[in-house]
Amino acid sequence: MSYFSNIYDGVKTLLTGMKVTGNYFLHSKKGAITQKYPENRDTLQMFERFRGEVVMPHDEQNEHSCTGCQKCEIACPNGSIEIIWDRVIDEKTGKKKKIIDKHIYHFGMCTQCGLCIDACPNDAIKWAQNFENSVYDRTQLTRVLNKPGSKVRAGVED
Amino acid sequence: MKIALFIHEWIVGLIPAEITGLTQMVLIALTYLTLFAVLGLYLVLLERRVAAWFQLRIGPNRVGYQGLLQTMADALKLLTKELTGTVKADKFLYNLAPYFVIITSLMALGIFPFTKNLQAYDLNIGLFFLIAISSIGVIGILLGGWSSNNKYSLIGAMRSGVQTISYELSIGLSLLTMVLLTGSLQLSEIVEVQKNGWLIVQGHIPAIIAFMIYMIAGTAETNRAPFDMVEAESELGAGFHTEYSGMKFAYFFLAEFINMFIIAAIATTVFFGGWLSPFGITESIPWLGVFWFLLKTFVLVFLMMWFRWTFPRLRVDQLLTLEWKYLLPINLANIVIMALIVWLGLTLQF
Ligand code: SF4
Ligand code: SF4
Numbered sequence: 001m002s003y004f005s006n007i008y009d010g011v012k013t014l015l016t017g018m019k020v021t022g023n024y025f026l027h028s029k030k031g032a033i034t035q036k037y038p039e040n041r042d043t044l045q046m047f048e049r050f051r052g053e054v055v056m057p058h059d060e061q062n063e064h065s066c067t068g069c070q071k072c073e074i075a076c077p078n079g080s081i082e083i084i085w086d087r088v089i090d091e092k093t094g095k096k097k098k099i100i101d102k103h104i105y106h107f108g109m110c111t112q113c114g115l116c117i118d119a120c121p122n123d124a125i126k127w128a129q130n131f132e133n134s135v136y137d138r139t140q141l142t143r144v145l146n147k148p149g150s151k152v153r154a155g156v157e158d
Numbered sequence: 159m160k161i162a163l164f165i166h167e168w169i170v171g172l173i174p175a176e177i178t179g180l181t182q183m184v185l186i187a188l189t190y191l192t193l194f195a196v197l198g199l200y201l202v203l204l205e206r207r208v209a210a211w212f213q214l215r216i217g218p219n220r221v222g223y224q225g226l227l228q229t230m231a232d233a234l235k236l237l238t239k240e241l242t243g244t245v246k247a248d249k250f251l252y253n254l255a256p257y258f259v260i261i262t263s264l265m266a267l268g269i270f271p272f273t274k275n276l277q278a279y280d281l282n283i284g285l286f287f288l289i290a291i292s293s294i295g296v297i298g299i300l301l302g303g304w305s306s307n308n309k310y311s312l313i314g315a316m317r318s319g320v321q322t323i324s325y326e327l328s329i330g331l332s333l334l335t336m337v338l339l340t341g342s343l344q345l346s347e348i349v350e351v352q353k354n355g356w357l358i359v360q361g362h363i364p365a366i367i368a369f370m371i372y373m374i375a376g377t378a379e380t381n382r383a384p385f386d387m388v389e390a391e392s393e394l395g396a397g398f399h400t401e402y403s404g405m406k407f408a409y410f411f412l413a414e415f416i417n418m419f420i421i422a423a424i425a426t427t428v429f430f431g432g433w434l435s436p437f438g439i440t441e442s443i444p445w446l447g448v449f450w451f452l453l454k455t456f457v458l459v460f461l462m463m464w465f466r467w468t469f470p471r472l473r474v475d476q477l478l479t480l481e482w483k484y485l486l487p488i489n490l491a492n493i494v495i496m497a498l499i500v501w502l503g504l505t506l507q508f
Contacts, residue, residue: 007484014469021212021468028211036216 046129051112054081054105055128056145063153064146066124068100075119080109097157100146107133108141122156186278194264197419198412199229205415205463212467239404244307247401251305256402256409258298263416266291270423271346273433273447284345285337288424289330292379295413296322299388302410303398314397317474318388321378324481325385328375331489335368335496336361336428339505349432354507356431362506364496369429371485371492376421377462378477380414384469385477422458423451430454 024031035044046052058064068085082104090097117125125145135141203218203225210217218225243252269284271277281287296319303315337343339361340351351357358365378385389397399410426432431454433447440446472480499505 007488017468018464021464024214025208025211025464028214031214032216033214034210034216 046131050127050129050131051114052128052130053107053112053133053143054110054116054125054145056103056125058147058150059153061153062147062150064124064150065122065153065156066100066103066120066146067122067152067157068098068103069121071119071121072116072125075115077113077115078109078111080106080111081116082106099152103145105143105145106141107143108138190264190268190278194267194416195412198415199233201415201419201459202232202411203229204459205466208460208463209467212464233408236404236408241406242401242403244401246307248305248307251301252401253406255298255302255305256406256413258301259295259413260409260416262291262295262298263413263420266420267416269345270427270451271349271432272451274346274444276448277346280344280346282344285333285343285348285424285428288420289326289333292329292417292420293322293326295417296326299398299410302402306398306401308401310396311398311400314389314400318381318398320474321381321385321388321477324478325375325378325485328371328481328485328489329379331486331493332368332372332375333424333428335364335489335493338493338496338500339365345427345432349427349434352431352434353438356429356434358429360505360507361496361499364492364499365429367488367492368496369425371489372425372429373458373461375481375485376425377465378481380417380421380462382414382418382462383466384471386466386471387474387477390471418459418462419455422455422462425458426451426454430458 037044056064056066068083070083070085073081073083082102083100084102084104085098086101087096088099089095114127117127133141206228207217207225209215218228221227221231243249266288268278269281269287271280299318299322300315303311303313303318306312336348336357339357340348342348342351348357352360354360358369361368381388387397389399399407402410433451435441435446435450440450
């Protein structure tokens with residue numbers, strides 16, 4: 001008998017599905033979730049979880065929290081991050097310490113996987129929301145994330 | 159064909175009698191080709207809009223008013239694309255395949271009675287012709303897949319062959335059920351019979367079962383979701399048309415949409431009274447038949463689109479189970495029931 005109950009169940013579940021989508025169809029005018037993009041450029045809000053590009057936030061004193069540990073560089077599956085680092089003598093302790101010279105991010109190669117951001121122990125890098133990234137020359141997509149003259153925020157390494 | 163007669167007289171006045179027949183044929187062919195192209199283009203647009211509404215999106219609305227020129231732009235783009243192909247493909251068959259698919263669709267379109275007078279050719283074996291012609295399309299698909307010399311294409315073509323040939327059976331049998339009721343294969347006559355009530359009413363229970371089976375098998379026959387394993391672009395490496403580009407690809411694509419229209423048009427003719435208006439309300443104005451025919455057809459086209467955007471795709475074994483284990487036995491039993499009903503005179507007529 002399961003043969004006939006299969007048919008009954010099949011038809012019933014299919015109709016349930018059609019009821020759901022039919023309901024969407026009738027309410028699509030009000031419920032449409034598409035953004036009319038170029039028109040609403042000024043008011044457009046991207047979602048929090050949107051992955052635009054990797055940036056390194058700096059505070060008012062031009063300080064960031066990247067210690068140059070290179071964990072992001074190792075985590076990146078396609079080598080989009082290159083860290084050029086240096087050793088300097090810490091004035092207070094007199095010990096040698098690693099700092100970044102340049103945190104280079106090759107946006108053109110990045111797949112927006114987010115592994116670098118997950119790997120960073122200091123939350124030094126995060127996602128920006130921009131998405132209009134087309135350029136005529138791909139060298140413009142290679143970015144140095146730390147701003148000129150910036151230094152590590154005190155207390156990050158301890 | 160009254161319209162054809164009118165055109166005939168007009169043409170006879172213009173040019174020598176010897177070539178009028180030929181000219182008329184060319185004119186009718188051109189009309190149908192135009193219809194074919196416009197229909198294909200706008201069914202694509204309709205599909206995209208309907209899909210958008212089902213998914214709470216807006217859909218194409220940029221090119222022209224409400225995106226009406228969108229598919230024109232798409233067609234232009236496809237026309238300007240390079241026609242590529244593999245080096246080791248069997249060139250002759252490779253180029254021939256799309257025409258197989260598109261010409262069968264066009265031939266099927268030629269015999270529909272859009273109204274009493276608007277029918278290119280009233281074949282006395284119309285329904286049989288439709289079933290026969292629709293199975294030629296699969297040869298185009300198999301040829302395309304085989305001659306591309308590409309494993310994805312070949313496997314895609316095999317999948318398509320399995321599916322189309324299996325479901326062909328259900329289509330044929332469900333239409334046969336209705337032939338029992340009408341006693342004729344001629345499409346104009348089938349419509350004529352329905353003046354006493356549409357066949358879906360006349361044949362009641364078995365007719366409704368036949369209609370459901372027909373719609374399921376018809377959806378599978380046109381390779382539309384949930385039966386679109388034939389050519390799942392991203393999941394299965396596109397299937398039989400992997401190696402086709404530009405306009406040749408567009409032929410396959412257009413044919414799929416025209417086939418959807420044809421399946422719906424057959425259902426309209428056989429189940430819902432073709433160009434007849436409900437309860438004969440506009441019987442005095444015969445040209446309104448086109449309106450009723452298209453209205454019914456597009457309601458059914460919409461139903462198929464609704465299927466597509468609701469149901470998940472079937473696996474190949476599920477697909478074959480559905481056909482061979484469910485549709486076919488039900489269909490066979492249904493024919494017997496229909497025969498009994500016709501024999502005992504239990505049909506509903508007004
Ligand atoms: S998001 Fe992924 S690909 Fe891009 S830089 Fe980070 S780790 Fe590399
Ligand atoms: S961005 Fe984070 S993970 Fe990368 S070097 Fe700086 S601190 Fe380390």
